[in-house]
Amino acid sequence: MKNFPSKIAGGIVPVIIVTLSLLFVAFFLVLPLVAIFVEAFSKGYQAYIDSFKGEYAWSAIKLTLITAAVAVPANTLFGVAAAWCIAKYKFWGRNALITLIDLPLAISPVVAGMIFVLAFGQRSVLGGWLVEHNIKIIFAVPGIILATVFVTFPFVARELIPLMEEQGSMEEEAALSLGASGWQMFRRVTLPNIKWGLLYGIILCNARAMGEFGAVSVVSGSIRGKTNTVPLYIETLYASYATVPAFTMATLLAALALITLVIKTTIEWKIKRDRKTASK
Numbered sequence: 001m002k003n004f005p006s007k008i009a010g011g012i013v014p015v016i017i018v019t020l021s022l023l024f025v026a027f028f029l030v031l032p033l034v035a036i037f038v039e040a041f042s043k044g045y046q047a048y049i050d051s052f053k054g055e056y057a058w059s060a061i062k063l064t065l066i067t068a069a070v071a072v073p074a075n076t077l078f079g080v081a082a083a084w085c086i087a088k089y090k091f092w093g094r095n096a097l098i099t100l101i102d103l104p105l106a107i108s109p110v111v112a113g114m115i116f117v118l119a120f121g122q123r124s125v126l127g128g129w130l131v132e133h134n135i136k137i138i139f140a141v142p143g144i145i146l147a148t149v150f151v152t153f154p155f156v157a158r159e160l161i162p163l164m165e166e167q168g169s170m171e172e173e174a175a176l177s178l179g180a181s182g183w184q185m186f187r188r189v190t191l192p193n194i195k196w197g198l199l200y201g202i203i204l205c206n207a208r209a210m211g212e213f214g215a216v217s218v219v220s221g222s223i224r225g226k227t228n229t230v231p232l233y234i235e236t237l238y239a240s241y242a243t244v245p246a247f248t249m250a251t252l253l254a255a256l257a258l259i260t261l262v263i264k265t266t267i268e269w270k271i272k273r274d275r276k277t278a279s280k
Contacts, residue, residue, distance in 0.1 A: 036254050039247035051248035059225045060233035068209040071148040079156025087164030104153045113218025139221035147215035152205045159201035200267045207260040
Protein backbone atom coordinates (compact mmCIF):
# COMPACT_ATOMS: atom_id res chain seq x y z
CA MET A 1 0.00 0.00 0.00
CA LYS A 2 2.91 2.33 0.62
CA ASN A 3 3.82 2.22 -3.06
CA PHE A 4 0.24 2.81 -4.24
CA PRO A 5 0.55 6.63 -4.78
CA SER A 6 3.81 6.18 -6.65
CA LYS A 7 2.20 3.57 -8.89
CA ILE A 8 -0.63 5.96 -9.68
CA ALA A 9 1.85 8.75 -10.42
CA GLY A 10 3.87 6.39 -12.57
CA GLY A 11 0.77 5.61 -14.61
CA ILE A 12 -0.45 9.19 -14.88
CA VAL A 13 2.83 10.87 -15.85
CA PRO A 14 3.26 9.02 -19.18
CA VAL A 15 -0.36 9.76 -20.08
CA ILE A 16 0.14 13.47 -19.36
CA ILE A 17 3.37 13.59 -21.39
CA VAL A 18 1.80 11.79 -24.35
CA THR A 19 -1.29 14.02 -24.22
CA LEU A 20 0.78 17.20 -24.12
CA SER A 21 2.91 15.93 -27.02
CA LEU A 22 -0.17 15.16 -29.12
CA LEU A 23 -1.67 18.57 -28.34
CA PHE A 24 1.60 20.24 -29.33
CA VAL A 25 1.75 18.35 -32.63
CA ALA A 26 -1.92 19.09 -33.35
CA PHE A 27 -1.59 22.80 -32.59
CA PHE A 28 1.74 23.56 -34.27
CA LEU A 29 1.78 21.03 -37.13
CA VAL A 30 -1.61 19.56 -38.01
CA LEU A 31 -3.70 22.72 -37.54
CA PRO A 32 -1.50 24.95 -39.78
CA LEU A 33 -1.39 22.21 -42.40
CA VAL A 34 -5.18 21.89 -42.40
CA ALA A 35 -5.52 25.67 -42.52
CA ILE A 36 -3.45 25.82 -45.71
CA PHE A 37 -5.79 23.47 -47.57
CA VAL A 38 -8.93 25.09 -46.11
CA GLU A 39 -7.82 28.55 -47.28
CA ALA A 40 -6.76 27.20 -50.68
CA PHE A 41 -10.24 25.75 -51.29
CA SER A 42 -12.13 28.57 -49.53
CA LYS A 43 -13.48 29.91 -52.84
CA GLY A 44 -14.17 26.56 -54.39
CA TYR A 45 -12.46 23.93 -56.46
CA GLN A 46 -12.51 26.01 -59.64
CA ALA A 47 -10.72 28.92 -57.98
CA TYR A 48 -8.10 26.46 -56.76
CA ILE A 49 -7.53 25.14 -60.30
CA ASP A 50 -7.50 28.65 -61.78
CA SER A 51 -4.65 29.63 -59.47
CA PHE A 52 -2.35 27.32 -61.44
CA LYS A 53 -3.32 28.68 -64.84
CA GLY A 54 -1.34 31.91 -64.67
CA GLU A 55 1.94 32.32 -66.50
CA TYR A 56 3.74 33.36 -63.32
CA ALA A 57 2.55 30.28 -61.44
CA TRP A 58 3.89 27.84 -64.01
CA SER A 59 7.11 29.84 -64.32
CA ALA A 60 7.67 29.53 -60.56
CA ILE A 61 6.91 25.80 -60.60
CA LYS A 62 9.21 25.26 -63.59
CA LEU A 63 12.09 27.19 -62.00
CA THR A 64 11.68 25.28 -58.73
CA LEU A 65 11.83 21.94 -60.57
CA ILE A 66 14.87 23.03 -62.61
CA THR A 67 16.68 24.18 -59.48
CA ALA A 68 15.98 20.90 -57.67
CA ALA A 69 16.91 18.90 -60.79
CA VAL A 70 20.37 20.47 -60.74
CA ALA A 71 21.00 20.82 -57.00
CA VAL A 72 19.93 17.34 -55.90
CA PRO A 73 22.05 15.29 -58.35
CA ALA A 74 25.04 17.58 -57.77
CA ASN A 75 24.84 17.18 -54.01
CA THR A 76 24.17 13.46 -54.37
CA LEU A 77 27.38 12.94 -56.32
CA PHE A 78 29.34 15.12 -53.93
CA GLY A 79 27.74 13.54 -50.87
CA VAL A 80 28.62 10.00 -51.96
CA ALA A 81 32.18 10.98 -52.85
CA ALA A 82 32.74 12.96 -49.65
CA ALA A 83 31.22 10.26 -47.45
CA TRP A 84 33.36 7.63 -49.15
CA CYS A 85 36.56 9.59 -48.56
CA ILE A 86 35.74 10.55 -44.96
CA ALA A 87 34.44 7.14 -43.87
CA LYS A 88 36.92 4.89 -45.66
CA TYR A 89 40.20 6.84 -45.48
CA LYS A 90 42.28 8.82 -43.01
CA PHE A 91 43.92 11.82 -44.67
CA TRP A 92 45.23 15.29 -43.91
CA GLY A 93 42.40 17.84 -43.99
CA ARG A 94 39.70 15.30 -43.14
CA ASN A 95 38.37 17.33 -40.20
CA ALA A 96 38.43 20.49 -42.32
CA LEU A 97 36.31 18.75 -44.97
CA ILE A 98 33.78 17.65 -42.33
CA THR A 99 33.61 21.24 -41.04
CA LEU A 100 33.02 22.60 -44.54
CA ILE A 101 30.21 20.11 -45.10
CA ASP A 102 28.54 21.33 -41.90
CA LEU A 103 29.03 25.00 -42.74
CA PRO A 104 25.65 25.55 -44.46
CA LEU A 105 23.92 24.25 -41.32
CA ALA A 106 25.81 26.70 -39.13
CA ILE A 107 25.01 29.96 -40.91
CA SER A 108 21.75 31.66 -41.81
CA PRO A 109 20.45 31.07 -45.37
CA VAL A 110 20.18 34.85 -45.76
CA VAL A 111 23.87 35.18 -44.94
CA ALA A 112 24.58 32.43 -47.47
CA GLY A 113 22.73 34.46 -50.10
CA MET A 114 24.74 37.56 -49.20
CA ILE A 115 27.95 35.58 -49.67
CA PHE A 116 27.02 34.93 -53.29
CA VAL A 117 26.03 38.56 -53.80
CA LEU A 118 29.43 39.66 -52.49
CA ALA A 119 31.18 37.03 -54.62
CA PHE A 120 29.34 37.52 -57.93
CA GLY A 121 27.59 40.91 -57.64
CA GLN A 122 28.51 43.92 -59.77
CA ARG A 123 30.69 45.36 -57.00
CA SER A 124 32.63 42.14 -56.47
CA VAL A 125 36.04 41.28 -57.87
CA LEU A 126 34.40 39.07 -60.51
CA GLY A 127 31.51 41.46 -61.10
CA GLY A 128 33.19 43.57 -63.78
CA TRP A 129 34.44 40.53 -65.68
CA LEU A 130 30.99 38.91 -65.58
CA VAL A 131 29.33 42.08 -66.89
CA GLU A 132 31.87 42.39 -69.70
CA HIS A 133 31.16 38.83 -70.81
CA ASN A 134 27.38 39.21 -70.38
CA ILE A 135 27.20 36.52 -67.69
CA LYS A 136 24.44 36.99 -65.11
CA ILE A 137 24.61 35.04 -61.88
CA ILE A 138 22.99 37.30 -59.29
CA PHE A 139 19.30 38.04 -59.96
CA ALA A 140 19.28 35.19 -62.46
CA VAL A 141 18.78 31.42 -62.53
CA PRO A 142 22.48 30.49 -61.99
CA GLY A 143 22.51 32.41 -58.69
CA ILE A 144 19.36 30.63 -57.52
CA ILE A 145 20.90 27.25 -58.34
CA LEU A 146 24.18 28.09 -56.62
CA ALA A 147 22.41 29.28 -53.46
CA THR A 148 20.24 26.16 -53.41
CA VAL A 149 23.22 23.86 -53.91
CA PHE A 150 24.95 25.57 -51.00
CA VAL A 151 22.11 25.29 -48.48
CA THR A 152 21.40 21.64 -49.44
CA PHE A 153 25.10 20.77 -49.45
CA PRO A 154 25.21 18.66 -46.24
CA PHE A 155 22.10 16.49 -46.47
CA VAL A 156 23.32 13.50 -48.50
CA ALA A 157 26.84 13.49 -47.07
CA ARG A 158 25.60 13.80 -43.49
CA GLU A 159 23.33 10.77 -43.91
CA LEU A 160 26.02 8.60 -45.47
CA ILE A 161 29.10 9.41 -43.35
CA PRO A 162 27.96 7.71 -40.10
CA LEU A 163 26.41 4.84 -42.05
CA MET A 164 29.63 4.13 -43.96
CA GLU A 165 31.74 4.50 -40.83
CA GLU A 166 29.54 1.95 -39.05
CA GLN A 167 29.79 -0.52 -41.93
CA GLY A 168 33.57 -0.28 -42.20
CA SER A 169 35.53 -1.33 -45.27
CA MET A 170 35.94 -5.11 -44.82
CA GLU A 171 33.44 -6.00 -47.56
CA GLU A 172 35.05 -3.60 -50.05
CA GLU A 173 38.49 -4.99 -49.28
CA ALA A 174 37.20 -8.53 -49.76
CA ALA A 175 35.71 -7.58 -53.14
CA LEU A 176 38.99 -6.03 -54.26
CA SER A 177 40.94 -9.08 -53.14
CA LEU A 178 38.64 -11.24 -55.31
CA GLY A 179 39.50 -9.16 -58.36
CA ALA A 180 36.60 -6.71 -58.53
CA SER A 181 37.23 -3.35 -60.15
CA GLY A 182 36.51 -0.10 -58.34
CA TRP A 183 33.19 0.37 -60.16
CA GLN A 184 32.15 -3.25 -59.58
CA MET A 185 32.97 -2.91 -55.89
CA PHE A 186 30.90 0.26 -55.60
CA ARG A 187 27.94 -1.07 -57.60
CA ARG A 188 27.73 -4.52 -56.05
CA VAL A 189 28.98 -3.95 -52.49
CA THR A 190 28.91 -0.31 -51.40
CA LEU A 191 25.74 0.89 -53.11
CA PRO A 192 23.48 -1.95 -51.83
CA ASN A 193 24.75 -1.29 -48.30
CA ILE A 194 24.01 2.44 -48.40
CA LYS A 195 20.91 2.48 -50.63
CA TRP A 196 18.39 3.37 -47.91
CA GLY A 197 20.61 6.01 -46.34
CA LEU A 198 21.31 7.46 -49.78
CA LEU A 199 17.63 7.61 -50.64
CA TYR A 200 16.91 9.17 -47.25
CA GLY A 201 19.45 11.93 -47.89
CA ILE A 202 18.18 12.56 -51.43
CA ILE A 203 14.60 12.95 -50.19
CA LEU A 204 15.63 15.47 -47.52
CA CYS A 205 17.85 17.31 -50.01
CA ASN A 206 15.02 17.55 -52.55
CA ALA A 207 12.53 18.81 -49.97
CA ARG A 208 14.92 21.54 -48.83
CA ALA A 209 15.82 22.49 -52.42
CA MET A 210 12.18 23.00 -53.39
CA GLY A 211 11.28 24.81 -50.18
CA GLU A 212 14.30 27.08 -49.75
CA PHE A 213 13.42 30.74 -49.26
CA GLY A 214 16.09 32.74 -47.41
CA ALA A 215 19.17 32.31 -49.60
CA VAL A 216 17.17 32.28 -52.82
CA SER A 217 15.30 35.48 -51.92
CA VAL A 218 18.60 37.35 -51.60
CA VAL A 219 20.11 36.26 -54.92
CA SER A 220 16.98 36.11 -57.07
CA GLY A 221 15.58 39.62 -56.96
CA SER A 222 12.06 38.08 -56.95
CA ILE A 223 11.35 38.98 -60.58
CA ARG A 224 7.95 37.56 -61.52
CA GLY A 225 8.10 35.14 -64.38
CA LYS A 226 11.90 35.00 -64.31
CA THR A 227 13.47 34.44 -60.89
CA ASN A 228 10.54 33.53 -58.66
CA THR A 229 10.56 30.03 -57.24
CA VAL A 230 7.41 28.65 -55.61
CA PRO A 231 8.28 29.89 -52.06
CA LEU A 232 9.11 33.37 -53.40
CA TYR A 233 5.97 33.42 -55.52
CA ILE A 234 3.87 32.51 -52.46
CA GLU A 235 5.40 35.42 -50.54
CA THR A 236 4.72 37.79 -53.46
CA LEU A 237 1.10 36.69 -53.77
CA TYR A 238 0.45 36.93 -50.05
CA ALA A 239 2.03 40.40 -49.87
CA SER A 240 -0.33 41.54 -52.64
CA TYR A 241 -3.35 40.12 -50.73
CA ALA A 242 -3.96 37.32 -53.26
CA THR A 243 -4.56 34.89 -50.42
CA VAL A 244 -6.29 32.08 -52.31
CA PRO A 245 -3.56 31.76 -55.00
CA ALA A 246 -0.92 32.05 -52.27
CA PHE A 247 -2.40 29.23 -50.21
CA THR A 248 -3.01 27.23 -53.39
CA MET A 249 0.69 27.35 -54.23
CA ALA A 250 1.47 26.58 -50.60
CA THR A 251 -0.45 23.30 -50.92
CA LEU A 252 2.24 22.13 -53.34
CA LEU A 253 4.93 22.55 -50.69
CA ALA A 254 2.64 21.07 -48.04
CA ALA A 255 2.01 18.03 -50.24
CA LEU A 256 5.76 17.72 -50.81
CA ALA A 257 6.30 17.80 -47.04
CA LEU A 258 3.71 15.06 -46.50
CA ILE A 259 5.19 12.88 -49.25
CA THR A 260 8.67 13.41 -47.79
CA LEU A 261 7.40 12.42 -44.35
CA VAL A 262 5.80 9.23 -45.66
CA ILE A 263 8.91 8.23 -47.62
CA LYS A 264 11.15 9.12 -44.66
CA THR A 265 9.07 6.97 -42.30
CA THR A 266 9.08 4.07 -44.78
CA ILE A 267 12.85 4.24 -45.21
CA GLU A 268 13.40 4.34 -41.44
CA TRP A 269 11.18 1.25 -41.09
CA LYS A 270 13.11 -0.58 -43.81
CA ILE A 271 16.45 0.34 -42.22
CA LYS A 272 15.31 -1.04 -38.84
CA ARG A 273 13.97 -4.18 -40.51
CA ASP A 274 17.24 -4.76 -42.39
CA ARG A 275 19.26 -4.28 -39.19
CA LYS A 276 17.09 -6.80 -37.34
CA THR A 277 17.48 -9.26 -40.21
CA ALA A 278 21.25 -8.76 -40.26
CA SER A 279 21.54 -9.22 -36.48
CA LYS A 280 19.79 -12.60 -36.72
